[in-house]
Amino acid sequence: MSNLENGHAVYRSFVTKERSKLPSGRLTLIAMAIPCVIALILFCYLPLLGWSIAFFHYKPGLNLFKSGFAGLDYFRMALDDRELLPVLRNTLAMSFLGLLVSPMSVIFAIFLLELRSKKLQKFIQTTTTLPNFISWVLVYAICYFMLSSGDGMLNKLLLSLNLIGQPLNPLADPDMVWVLQTAITAWKSLGFSAVVYIAAIVGIDQEQYDAASVDGAGRWSRIWNITLPGLMPTFITLLLLSIGSLLGNGFEQYYLFNNGLVQSHIQVLDLYVYRIGISQNNFPMSTAIGMAKTLVSILLLMTANQISKKLRDQSIF
Numbered sequence: 001m002s003n004l005e006n007g008h009a010v011y012r013s014f015v016t017k018e019r020s021k022l023p024s025g026r027l028t029l030i031a032m033a034i035p036c037v038i039a040l041i042l043f044c045y046l047p048l049l050g051w052s053i054a055f056f057h058y059k060p061g062l063n064l065f066k067s068g069f070a071g072l073d074y075f076r077m078a079l080d081d082r083e084l085l086p087v088l089r090n091t092l093a094m095s096f097l098g099l100l101v102s103p104m105s106v107i108f109a110i111f112l113l114e115l116r117s118k119k120l121q122k123f124i125q126t127t128t129t130l131p132n133f134i135s136w137v138l139v140y141a142i143c144y145f146m147l148s149s150g151d152g153m154l155n156k157l158l159l160s161l162n163l164i165g166q167p168l169n170p171l172a173d174p175d176m177v178w179v180l181q182t183a184i185t186a187w188k189s190l191g192f193s194a195v196v197y198i199a200a201i202v203g204i205d206q207e208q209y210d211a212a213s214v215d216g217a218g219r220w221s222r223i224w225n226i227t228l229p230g231l232m233p234t235f236i237t238l239l240l241l242s243i244g245s246l247l248g249n250g251f252e253q254y255y256l257f258n259n260g261l262v263q264s265h266i267q268v269l270d271l272y273v274y275r276i277g278i279s280q281n282n283f284p285m286s287t288a289i290g291m292a293k294t295l296v297s298i299l300l301l302m303t304a305n306q307i308s309k310k311l312r313d314q315s316i317f
C-alpha cells in the first residue's frame with residue numbers, strides 16, 4: 001500500500017506541476033499570435049474603413065468628410081449601368097465553368113497516387129504543380145507564343161499538316177474566351193489543387209484498403225468505395241469556399257488577356273471595378289460595386305453552407 005500511496009503522491013505532484021505551467025504556456029501562445037492578429041487587423045479589417053468612400057462624392061486629394069454626402073447614389077448608378085449585366089454574365093459564366101472542372105483535381109489526385117512508379121509519380125506531380133508558381137505575365141507570353149494568329153506554334157503546326165486553311169486566332173475570338181480562360185486556369189491550378197486531395201487520400205486509414213483487398217475488392221472498387229467517400233468532406237469544403245467566391249474570378253488573368261475584340265466576353269467584375277475606379281477615376285462607384293460584391297459573396301457562402309448542413313449534415317462553420 002505504501003508503494004501505491006507513493007505512486008499517487010508522485011502523480012499528484014506531477015499534475016500540480018504541469019497545471020502550474022499552463023498559464024505561462026497560454027500566455028506564450030497568445031504572445032505568438034499577437035503579430036498575426038495585428039497583421040490581420042491592419043491588412044484585412046482596417047481597409048474596410050475605405051468603404052465609406054462609396055457614400056461620399058469623393059475625389060482623390062480632398063478630405064473625405066468635406067466631400068458632399070452621396071448616400072446610396074453610387075449604388076443606384078451601378079445598378080443603372082447597362083454594362084453591369086454583361087459583366088455579371090461573364091463573371092458567373094466563367095465561375096460556373098470553373099466549378100464544373102473542379103472535380104478534375106480529385107480525379108488527377110486519385111490517378112496520380114495509383115501510379116506504381118514513385119519516380120514517375122513525383123515527376124508528374126512536380127511538372128503539374130510548377131505552373132501555379134508562374135506569373136500570369138509569363139502565362140500570357142506562353143499563350144501568345146502558342147496561339148497567336150501570326151507566328152503561333154499551333155497555327156504553324158496545323159497549317160503544315162493542312163488541317164486548316166487560314167490561321168486561327170483564339171486570343172481574339174469572343175466565342176472562345178470562356179472555354180479558353182477556363183482551360184488556362186485549369187492547367188495552371190490543376191497540380192496545386194490536387195495537393196490538398198493527395199493529403200486527404202494519404203490520411204485515409206490504410207486498414208480499410210487492406211480489408212477491402214482481403215475481401216477481393218479490385219482497384220476500381222477500392223477507389224469507388226473508400227477513396228471517393230474519404231475525399232468528399234474535403235471536396236465539399238473547397239466547393240463551398242468556391243461558391244463564396246463566385247463573383248471573384250481574379251484580376252490579373254483577365255487584365256492581361258483583355259483586348260478590344262474580346263472585351264465584351266472577358267470583362268469580369270474585378271476588371272470592371274478596376275476600369276471604373278482607375279481608368280475613369282470614379283472611386284466611389286468602384287468602391288460601391290466592390291462593397292456589394294463582398295456582401296453578396298458572404299451571403300452566397302452562408303447560403304451554400306446552410307444547404308450543405310441540411311443535406312449532408314456537413315458545414316464549414
